[in-house]
Amino acid sequence: MTSRRWDPRSPRGVVPVVLAVLQAVLVLGPGLGRGVVITHDMPWSPDPRWTPFVLGLDTPAPRAVPSDAVAVLLGKAVGASMAQHLVLLTILVTLALGAAALLAELVPDVGMAGRCATVVAAVWNPFVSERLAVGQWVVVLGLAVLPWALRGALRVVRGTSTVYAVAPALLFAGLGGVNALLVVSGAVLTVLLAGAVRARSWPVARAAGVSLLLTAGLAGAWAVPALTARPVADALGARAFAPVADSPVGVIGSLLGGGGFWNTGTHPEPRSHVLIALTAALLMTAGVALALVAAPGRDGLLLAAPLAVFGVLVLLSVSGPAEQLWDTLVHRVPGGGALRDSQKLIAPWVVVGAAGLGVLADRAARRLPAGLRGPAVALLLGLPLVLSPQLAWGIGGRLDAVTVPSDYRQGVDELAALPPGDVGLLPWSQYRRYGWNDSRVSLTLAPRTVDRVVLYDDSLPLRSGTIAGESARAAEVSKSIGAGTPPDRALAAEGVRYVAAELGSGLDVDTGALRSSGRVVVDRPSLLVVDVGGPARSPSASGAGVLGWGVTLLTALGIIGWRGARRTDRKLLTGLLRSRP
Amino acid sequence: MTPVLATVGSVITGAVLALFTVVGGVSAISPSPNAPSKSEQVVIYDAP
Numbered sequence: 001m002t003s004r005r006w007d008p009r010s011p012r013g014v015v016p017v018v019l020a021v022l023q024a025v026l027v028l029g030p031g032l033g034r035g036v037v038i039t040h041d042m043p044w045s046p047d048p049r050w051t052p053f054v055l056g057l058d059t060p061a062p063r064a065v066p067s068d069a070v071a072v073l074l075g076k077a078v079g080a081s082m083a084q085h086l087v088l089l090t091i092l093v094t095l096a097l098g099a100a101a102l103l104a105e106l107v108p109d110v111g112m113a114g115r116c117a118t119v120v121a122a123v124w125n126p127f128v129s130e131r132l133a134v135g136q137w138v139v140v141l142g143l144a145v146l147p148w149a150l151r152g153a154l155r156v157v158r159g160t161s162t163v164y165a166v167a168p169a170l171l172f173a174g175l176g177g178v179n180a181l182l183v184v185s186g187a188v189l190t191v192l193l194a195g196a197v198r199a200r201s202w203p204v205a206r207a208a209g210v211s212l213l214l215t216a217g218l219a220g221a222w223a224v225p226a227l228t229a230r231p232v233a234d235a236l237g238a239r240a241f242a243p244v245a246d247s248p249v250g251v252i253g254s255l256l257g258g259g260g261f262w263n264t265g266t267h268p269e270p271r272s273h274v275l276i277a278l279t280a281a282l283l284m285t286a287g288v289a290l291a292l293v294a295a296p297g298r299d300g301l302l303l304a305a306p307l308a309v310f311g312v313l314v315l316l317s318v319s320g321p322a323e324q325l326w327d328t329l330v331h332r333v334p335g336g337g338a339l340r341d342s343q344k345l346i347a348p349w350v351v352v353g354a355a356g357l358g359v360l361a362d363r364a365a366r367r368l369p370a371g372l373r374g375p376a377v378a379l380l381l382g383l384p385l386v387l388s389p390q391l392a393w394g395i396g397g398r399l400d401a402v403t404v405p406s407d408y409r410q411g412v413d414e415l416a417a418l419p420p421g422d423v424g425l426l427p428w429s430q431y432r433r434y435g436w437n438d439s440r441v442s443l444t445l446a447p448r449t450v451d452r453v454v455l456y457d458d459s460l461p462l463r464s465g466t467i468a469g470e471s472a473r474a475a476e477v478s479k480s481i482g483a484g485t486p487p488d489r490a491l492a493a494e495g496v497r498y499v500a501a502e503l504g505s506g507l508d509v510d511t512g513a514l515r516s517s518g519r520v521v522v523d524r525p526s527l528l529v530v531d532v533g534g535p536a537r538s539p540s541a542s543g544a545g546v547l548g549w550g551v552t553l554l555t556a557l558g559i560i561g562w563r564g565a566r567r568t569d570r571k572l573l574t575g576l577l578r579s580r581p
Numbered sequence: 582m583t584p585v586l587a588t589v590g591s592v593i594t595g596a597v598l599a600l601f602t603v604v605g606g607v608s609a610i611s612p613s614p615n616a617p618s619k620s621e622q623v624v625i626y627d628a629p
Contacts, residue, residue, distance in 0.1 A: 371584065389606050
């Protein structure tokens, strides 16, 4: 067997890395310009601040924890714009190299053609496109960490590594929060449990137990407050967030090709062509089959375990007859809400499929007649690109860095300098089409920029209806506004001291009524803030929030310390990258 | 034989890639991703 260590001097080691970096730049394109990308679930604050929202202190079920805190930490070190560029670039490069590393684990002597084909296929697929288009970088982070996690889990089952082989992957997935951790930890646990059962191995079973403990610890920051508050999720969510067909080949066909995200607004236009959608589905299915067959020994069966478990869950979510069962799972089982957006569970299918495409390219390069090798490899390298061409240069304008108006930022600074008090946010919706952001749909920036408790409408307006939020205070305000109470009065009745209106956000605000509701304290073209005389409350951390953060930080430090104690000559951050891709 | 095979293979590869590129590329640059509706009063999260 060849050395598993990545050799930076060999073309086989260098070319995939260069390719991974170049394609990441090509995909992100205008998103790497001056400013920050603000789209859908990625309202990246231009001014990193530890706001109550960022720390998950003002919401019953924190969803942006600890990912937003990590973004703020990085932003304070290198600036918000650079932090976002680094995060997005690192995720795409890690994804590409991780899939290549998984391929090399399955086929140790794989050549350059196979590695490059996998590097391309891991990124140029509908999964990455649809999730990036909606700004869900944490889900793509989970996808990026997944192949490294699978590789580590296979090594643990083989007995060539201890459980620490999966710990860094769990740590990085943990940084992404609930979705990333669910995908990565779920895949690791299924591989380890399948391996423990197959080999009747106590060490592997113990590794599964340790992985579960690490997962629980890393989840503390969001899981402890959520499980304590027990927010009631809208029953409509289970249906609204189920996978849908993003192509003419149906839901299953779309999922097989790596698509099927519930948000129809993100569906790539090229997938409306049956030729493209069908080819993508066939290619990825063939890739998965090849990867499982090519895996040495019974590794194929181990890799099939997460595909099977996650596949059953995805099928439950799209199956009409299983609707009741799925609803029960999502809404009655504690933590089941994390499964609601079930399309993310095809992540193992996507990375294994990418590795399998590498197997196909490798075999083509070795076994075809000399004259056909070049064209065949070129075809396999090029197909993922032409099946997802929308990814090139910022997904059709979705990813484009913009400069947040200075008057908005100055207005937020002025608000920060005022006496304590909660802020009620208008327009009464959490989604915006900021004029300065080319009218892209995005979450409001305010909770991530205003260092106070911000009371905003946390419901989710969809074309199919509105999914209720989880904040009881916001629900009361919505109820009052629905009954005809002016928004500023409805907010004041919920105890906010300031009412802030984001102007030029694509939604109307009655600024005249707002100005007359109290004393104007910030008056900028993009931001109007009025002191309506509410109580001077300061944000305070709940016991559950502090406990959760403590558990998560201790677990993370434990993993880092464990690493340091075992391998003092290698740094954690470079540990993953130095493994041979 | 090898040069003939190479030629045939290259032509087929080129044709397949060109076909997908034209179909996908034209779709990808089609306008109106995420275009706002002039009349909407609510920002719809999953708007096209």
